[in-house]
Amino acid sequence: MTTTEPPTRTGSGDPRAGGSREHHLSALFETVLTRGPLSRRDVARSTGLSPALVTKLVRPMLHHGYLVEQDPEGGVPGRPQIPLAIDPDRHYAVGLKLMNSEIVGVVVDLQAQVQSSHRLKFDDHSLAGGLAAIEETTRVLLDRCPVPDGRLLGVGIGLGGHVNGPAGVLHRSPFFDWREVPLRQLVSERLGLPVVIENDVNTLAVAEQWFGAGSAFPSFLVVTVGTGIGCALVLDGRLWHGASGIAGEFGHVIVAPDGPECHCGKRGCLESVAGDEAIVRAVADAGGPRITRVSQVATLAHAGDPVARRAFTQAGAALGRAIATLLNLVNPPLLILSGEGLAASDLFIDALREEVERSAFSTAARDCTLLVRPQPDENWARGAAATMLRHGVLSSLRTLTDAAAG
Structure with missing residues (x-):
C-alpha cells in the first residue's frame, strides 16, 4: 500500500453529475466546515457546484446565521473574495458512544469542537437500565455546558450491532440483550429531544470524514478491530448503510466455514477467527497458559512467547486476507484501521x-x-454528535432553502 495524493473532495456525491438540493447543501456545508474559511469561488471549485448555485445556496445560510462572512482576502487579483465560515455557536449537539459497561458523551458546537465531556460506568444492561444511563449522561453533559434555547439540535448515539439508523431501530446488539428496539423513539421520548442512532463504526467514519484523515477523500473505508470487527464505507461522500443498516458487517463475513462458532450463531466469521476472543482461544488451543484477556496474550507475546506471538500473527493474516477482499470490491484510495485492538498492532500489522x-x-x-489510527472513545462520541449535526442542520437548511425558493 502506498501513499497517494489526496484528490479534490466533492462532498456528498458529485454535484457535477446532478443531484438533489440536499446533496448540494451537504456538499457546500461540509466543504466550508472541513476546509473553511473559503470564498464562494473556492467553494464552487471544491464542490463542483456552479458559482450561481453556490450564491443561491449561501444566501439563506447567511441570513439564518449558519454561515458568517469574514474580512475580504487581500492580495488576490480581481474582485476581493469574501471568505465564508461556519458560525460555531449557531447549533450544538450531544454525542454518546455506548459500550459494554460505560457511556462516553460529549457536547460539541457546530464545528464539532468538544465543549464538555463525561464518562459514566453502568452495569444494568436491561433496556430500562440503558435508557436511564443515556438520560443521566445527557443531563450531566448539558448541566456542565448549558446550551441557549433553540440552539441544541439533539442527541446522536453510536453503538455496536445491527443499527437501522434511518428507521431508528436497533435490531440486535452484541453487548446488550436488546432485540428490535425502537431506540430512537424511546430515547427521544425520554429526553424530549430529537435523536439519531447509528452503528458506532459509522459514527467513527463520520468523525474521520468531517475532521480526520477522510476529509481529503470522497471515498474511504474504516475498519475497526478489537472485541468485534467492523467496517464503515464512505462512498462518493456518502455514508453507505445498505437496505437496512447492515452494510459494513465485515466481522461476520465467513472466512473459515468449519471454524469456531461466532456469537451471531454462524461458524467461521472473521470476528471469530481474528477478534480478541479468537486470539485468547488460540493460545488455549495451543496448550498455552490459561488466560482470559487479550491484553495478557499481548504481554506474553511482547515477552517473546512463541504461542502468543503466533496467535496475533494468525489473526493479522486472516484480517489481511479479508481486507484484501474489501479492496478488490471497493478499490478505495484510503483505508483507516482503528479500534481498541490497535493497542497490540505491533504484533499483527506486518x-x-x-x-x-x-x-x-x-x-x-x-x-x-x-x-x-488509534482513536480515543471521545472521538467516537464526537462522530455521533457530528451525525446529529449533519441530520439537524441539513433538515433545517433544506426547509430554509425551500422557503426561499418558494
Whole structure:
C-alpha cells in the first residue's frame, strides 16, 4: 500500500453529475466546515457546484446565521473574495458512544469542537437500565455546558450491532440483550429531544470524514478491530448503510466455514477467527497458559512467547486476507484501521500488510493508503454528535432553502 495524493473532495456525491438540493447543501456545508474559511469561488471549485448555485445556496445560510462572512482576502487579483465560515455557536449537539459497561458523551458546537465531556460506568444492561444511563449522561453533559434555547439540535448515539439508523431501530446488539428496539423513539421520548442512532463504526467514519484523515477523500473505508470487527464505507461522500443498516458487517463475513462458532450463531466469521476472543482461544488451543484477556496474550507475546506471538500473527493474516477482499470490491484510495485492538498492532500489522499485498487483485493494494489510527472513545462520541449535526442542520437548511425558493 502506498501513499497517494489526496484528490479534490466533492462532498456528498458529485454535484457535477446532478443531484438533489440536499446533496448540494451537504456538499457546500461540509466543504466550508472541513476546509473553511473559503470564498464562494473556492467553494464552487471544491464542490463542483456552479458559482450561481453556490450564491443561491449561501444566501439563506447567511441570513439564518449558519454561515458568517469574514474580512475580504487581500492580495488576490480581481474582485476581493469574501471568505465564508461556519458560525460555531449557531447549533450544538450531544454525542454518546455506548459500550459494554460505560457511556462516553460529549457536547460539541457546530464545528464539532468538544465543549464538555463525561464518562459514566453502568452495569444494568436491561433496556430500562440503558435508557436511564443515556438520560443521566445527557443531563450531566448539558448541566456542565448549558446550551441557549433553540440552539441544541439533539442527541446522536453510536453503538455496536445491527443499527437501522434511518428507521431508528436497533435490531440486535452484541453487548446488550436488546432485540428490535425502537431506540430512537424511546430515547427521544425520554429526553424530549430529537435523536439519531447509528452503528458506532459509522459514527467513527463520520468523525474521520468531517475532521480526520477522510476529509481529503470522497471515498474511504474504516475498519475497526478489537472485541468485534467492523467496517464503515464512505462512498462518493456518502455514508453507505445498505437496505437496512447492515452494510459494513465485515466481522461476520465467513472466512473459515468449519471454524469456531461466532456469537451471531454462524461458524467461521472473521470476528471469530481474528477478534480478541479468537486470539485468547488460540493460545488455549495451543496448550498455552490459561488466560482470559487479550491484553495478557499481548504481554506474553511482547515477552517473546512463541504461542502468543503466533496467535496475533494468525489473526493479522486472516484480517489481511479479508481486507484484501474489501479492496478488490471497493478499490478505495484510503483505508483507516482503528479500534481498541490497535493497542497490540505491533504484533499483527506486518502479517496483515503482507497478506493484503499477497491477496489483493492487481493494483488494489498499491492504490490504497492503509492508515493505522488509534482513536480515543471521545472521538467516537464526537462522530455521533457530528451525525446529529449533519441530520439537524441539513433538515433545517433544506426547509430554509425551500422557503426561499418558494
